[in-house]
Amino acid sequence: MKWAFINHMERINELLGNLEQEEMKRDYPIAWERTHAASCAQVGRLLAQKRGVDLELAALACSLHDIGRWYTGLQGDHALRGEEPVRRFLESSSLKEEDKKAVVQAVIRHSEKGKVGSPLDEIVKDADVLDCYFHGDEISKPYHLARLKEVMGELNLES
Template sequence: MKWGFINHMEKINELLGNLEQEEMDRDYPIAWERTHATSCAQMGRLLAQKRGVDLELAALACSLHDIGRWYTGLQRDHALHGEEPVRRFLAGSSLTDENKKGIIQAVIRHSEKDKVGSPLEEIVKDADILDCYFHGDEINKPYHVARLKQVMEELGL
């Protein structure tokens, strides 16, 4: 395991801890955000391994995909609201500008599950839908169901 990802996860946990101290109404509790970020990172690693994408990059993008909701507390438009926070989070990173741009785009577009994007965007979308499904969320939007079915078949599940 590369130490860079561990450092990023420590930063994410610190950030979520700080946000947990803020008094605000949230659609999802910070405990869920922490769990979802961590398990999506692992789903992302699995999908990246299968699809030939950098595991560390996929794990980081998957762990950060809901950062907009972390700051606003709201599900509505959280992907779009993630752009500025993810830019700030990645600003001090040693990632290349191209990799930063890829993560930012994956965050912004992860809710567009009815559209096909870059390989990294697709990993984030699929990791998100898989993680929600395995945590017991009801998947009922037709394009979510179709994506879930496709990724489950890909994984032989």
């Protein structure tokens, strides 16, 4: 599956390159989307290793979690707007249907930081918050702060 993820990342980079050519107002530049997708994938692998979840599936879900924002350019409701694009992205994947469904659900649910979901959902949420924190974003929402504190503790890191 390792090489399958490399193929997924190539497709993600191609997709983002195509979207970069479109003239639209974006809340985040495509350069950030590329960086965030790749670094979230790595953070997701780390968390999956620690939590006993499939590393490559976690990396894929983490890399695709903001796909709704890639297409719309907008932060608002981007998790829900990611459902159809992520389904289309996964159509040609050799993943089992249950794994595709898990990735789609993790994308849809990743903005629900105050709710507890499946282990894959939780990895995507935690990777998102942790990656944003380490890129210098201000983490200010109470449920984001709580999640950040918990995952930092789990990894024996100080915030």
